[in-house]
Amino acid sequence: MLLNAFASVLSSSQSSGMEDTTVYPFWLSLICFAIVPAIIEEYIFRGVILGAYLKVEMMAAVLNSSLLQSI
Known part of the structure; x- marks a missing residue:
């Protein structure tokens, strides 16, 4: 859902439908699936719990x- 929202905002084509949001740019996938969860994990474990x-x-x-x- 978040990735679809980012893709629709960044999409330069004016076509409607799902064909322009099924293939995401690599950098957008990297941000959504690697960088954001890592930042949230560090915030939770180092900030809140610690x-x-x-x-x-x-x-x-x-x-x-x-x-x-570690669990």
């Missing part, structure tokens, strides 16, 4: 965050 556990103890925060990320 930040919450740092209030308790630093060693426990690092170990719990690493354990959850």
Whole structure:
């Protein structure tokens, strides 16, 4: 859905239908499927989880965050 929205915005053709959104540019696929999830994962595990556990103890925060990320 997100990829279709990006493709429709970036599409230069004025044709309607799905034929112009079935083949995506490589860079758009790379952004949607590799870069965005990696940034969100780092934010969740390093920002939210590690930040919450740092209030308790630093060693426990690092170990719990690493354990959850490895699962």
